[in-house]
Amino acid sequence: MKKNIKTLYIVTIIAILTFLGMQVYWLYGRYEYSLREYEHHAEAVIADVLVEYNKERDKKGVGQINTSYSLSHGVDSIGNASRKVTVSSSVLNGRKLLGINEERNLTDEEIERLVEIVTDSLQHVEEKKLSVDASTAPSDGIAWAAMRNFDLEVKSPFTIQGVDSLLKNENINAEISLTITDSLMWKPIAFGHESLINPLFKVISPYSELERKAVVIECRIPTADIFRELSWTLVLAFVLSLFLSVCLIWQISTIVKLSRLDKMRNSFITTMIHELKRPISTLKMCMSGLGSERMLEDAVVRTELLTETRNALDNLSAYFSKLRDITFNNVEQIPLNIQNVNLHDLFDTVARATVHPSGKTVIIKNNIDTEFIVSADRSHLYNILNNLVENAIKYSGSEVEINASATESVGFVELMVNDNGNGIPSGDLKHIFQRFYRGKASAGEQPGMGLGLSYVKLLVEAHGGHISVDSFEGIGSCFTIKLPQ
Ligand code: ADP
Secondary structure, rough: HHHHHHHHHHHHHHHHHHHHHHHHHHHHHHHHHHHHHHHHHHHHHHHHHHHHHHHHHHOOOOOOOEEEEEEEEEEEOOOOOOEEEEEEEEEEEEHHHHHHOOOOOOOOOHHHHHHHHHHHHOEEEEEEEEEOOOOOOOHHHHHHHHHHHHHHHHOOOOOOOHHHHHHOEEEEEEEEEEEEOEEEEEEOOOOOOOOOOEEEEEEEEEEEHHHOOEEEEEEEEEEHHHHHHHHHHHHHHHHHHHHHHHHHHHHHHHHEEEEEEHHHHHHHHHHHHHHHHHHHHHHHHHHHHHHOOOHHHHHHHHHHHHHHHHHHHHHOOOOHHHHHHHHHHHHHHHOOEEEEEEEEHHHHHHHHHOOOOOOOEEEEEEEOOOEEEEEEEHHHHHHHHHHHHHHHHHOOEEEEEEEEEEEOOOEEEEEEEOOOOOOOOOHOOOOOOOOOOOOOOOOOOOOOOHHHHHHHHHHHHOOOOOEEEEEEEEEEEEEEEEEEE
């Protein structure tokens, strides 16, 4: 059984850990998915923003005078198909002519003035020409678009501030920088997050492909928002894990409790058989003695046999009443016959009836006031004291001194029975009043069923009282009973 429980423990712990591991893995997957979802969304927004920004630039660029595009196909030196683009933009830099530096659309008046200046002189025309091998472009369409972007860059240069304000409008906070790429780049490239903590997402998008000019947009993924989105999933996963763990642990502790009860029941049955055998064999012996005429003739032997028989029957009867009382679940079910009892005299009776084991010195001191009266059930109080004294003798060495004393306060009396015996190990202390519990060290050495103290507690509580114990291993124990008066 012990081995089975150990295996069950291990299997349960593995099950809990596996479940927790799966939960963590699942949550990790959900988090990853949310990060990627955010990245896709941001990538689409950035693409839209760049298109929007190019439109704005197109509008802002003033007075394009002349642009020529040409795209030719050929074959390179090793026989591969090649594509060549040539673009030439002659753009009137109207802003320069008007002396305007800020980024804004020109007013009607400014445009009018500009036309005058242009008409006057075409000296301020800026011309830019480029011829690039565009063989790597995925299609002619992309090569044409690159030429138009070159033209746009001449007309209205790409600025960080322009993109930044548009991105901010879309709630994307990003670090933006402009760069020159090592080779021709035709399409934007997105770089997903590498780390889960503080994840970063980066897009490099060419804005003037033929000049290898690109914008780098790097943004931090707002993990707080993602966690907020996942909060219900997280709470649910946590509650579920907790619930499952508690259920499994509870299940195991119930099994452990049941197995302990099973063990207790077995030891109880064994001890009960042992305890019952004693008076029965005494009775058997007495009966065979009473059956012998020769023995009956001897008056001393006859009296002895009758006393032994009575004692054995008394023991049996006391034993069964104890068993009956202990099976009451409710203390109120225990019948009480309350009367005034002289505690000093009662303890004397207990001390006199106590059997002193051979080879053991037992000193019992009655320090209770001779006139000390308590109202209680006499026979129950007798059983309580008897159990405490018997235990003090049982759980001690070759010599033991037992002291009984009592004090009276308003509304209750306090009765103390202390001994200088073995004492109770601190690990046992909180269990000794439980049914069938036996001290770890004493269980094997002394006879008993672990019912004595639970019986005492039951009787004390039936009187509305309370029992407690102070004990130190190797020094002794002191049981204190408080009874209401
Ligand atoms: P039992 O004596 O049959 O074991 P009890 O309920 O009377 O059952 O006692 C429970 C346990 O408490 C004992 O097994 C023993 O370990 C401990 N115990 C009780 N009384 C004393 C005492 N006076 N000194 C030391 N240990 C004690």
